[in-house]
Amino acid sequence: MLGQPHLDAAAAARLRQGTPDDLLCRYAAAAAALAGLRFTIRVPTDAGHLHLPALGTAVGVGPGPATVCGTFTGISVVGSRDTLSVPAPFDAGTRVWWPLRRLTVEASGQRLTLAVDDVDPERDCYQWPAADRLDDAGLARFAALLGDAWQSIVADHPDHAAAIQGLLWAIVPLSPAAGNVSAASRRAGGSIALAVPADAAGLALLMLHEFQHMKLNALLDLVDLCSGAGPPRHRAPWRLDPRPVGALLQGTYAHLAVADFWRRHRHRAAAAGAHLEFAYWLAQSRQGAATLAASGELTGPGDTFVAGLAATLDGWHATEDVPAGVRDAVADLSVAAAVSWHLRNLRPTAATVAGLATQWAAGTARPDVPAADWGPAPPPGPAPVSGVEAAIRSRPAELPGTPSDQDEWLRRLAADPDDIDAWAGLAVALRPVDPTAVRGLTARPELVRALYAHPDAGAGGPRRLAAWIGAGLDR
Known part of the structure; x- marks a missing residue:
């Protein structure tokens, strides 16, 4: 339960507000239910719904606190408006119980299971608004895209695939109104958010891009790569506004994966423009790495990190051919x-x-x-x-x-x-x-x-x- 992706962001927000108890009640109830304990606990609702992390949402139980009772066979939820029972393992959906749905895909013997987190009220911690719960058709379409995207990632990016298997737990669908966007949060390790794209190639690209951010966020929890919070004075070629060095580091590392995607995908894609995408993002990422190296704002480990990043990009520049x-x-x-x-x-x-x-x-x-x-x-x-x-x-x-x-x-x-x-x-x-x-x-x-x-x-x-x-x- 402590590894759930949105616990960190939600706990930080509650501590700032001085109201951590409602969140702790949710996690305590969910942990007890998963452990098959006998328990009774009062849990606040959110707009008349009661959400239990990693399990799902009891819909329309009514405003005010609800009582959750559990045994090894499941839980019951008694709210001000409705009562329902949910048998373990809590994955059977009904009109009043929306389980946290998981998708499993496989390619070349490598299996990936991800939660499609479209029910957790704490998932709205990204820069773009979260989508409402996907209907059955929307979930089926996303499952098909994910299967094809995973095939591409396993075939073309085996190192990324192995890391994704171990570290990525959930994907949060973003509102379609946000456009073709994706996001990762420093306080939501294990999860990425994205607006479901039109095709599997687009999904693979977004997954690789945001997974880079997620990995770097984890590293930055362990070691400082930048010396301080300098002013936003650096050019990131993919941004309109000037960026601080930390944001430029994030963007450059993420766009390394974008260049890597196009480096391989251009040989599969029928469109000649795929070569342009590879060469363009390679050039922009090299520019970002050069700006970082010259910034004077990196620590010793940051210098080492950026030097390795630049060496990868320079190697592709030296060895990968593109049309004149x-x-x-x-x-x-x-x-x-x-x-x-x-x-x-x-x-x-x-x-x-x-x-x-x-x-x-x-x-x-x-x-x-x-x-x-x-x-x-x-x-x-x-x-x-x-x-x-x-x-x-x-x-x-x-x-x-x-x-x-x-x-x-x-x-x-x-x-x-x-x-x-x-x-x-x-x-x-x-x-x-x-x-x-x-x-x-x-x-x-x-x-x-x-x-x-x-x-x-x-x-x-x-x-x-x-x-x-x-x-x-x-x-």
């Missing part, structure tokens, strides 16, 4: 995403812009580029896919990329210097022909944008200003 067109597409996507992120998060001061404009007017060949100034943080969440990135992704993967028209982006910038898509498009267009300008646009585009709007520098034009800032970064 995919490499071009990933390079373009990385450039566009970097420009977009920096423009949304960095905002130079008026003094910074004035100083650079003075250097430009004086003909300084390589400006003294100051440290970045942070603007208001954008809303937290996944990085948006810009129109530029969508166009790159729609390119046939087997064809090399062709430079886009700089003039189109320059016209858009002349009309609106704050057009983030146009700055990203310009950087993509310049990538094959002007690496210095691209360096300025990917590392400090906020300075280029501000100078372009400045009366003493704007006549230089976006490309020349970007190359000038890029030259300063090479000092």
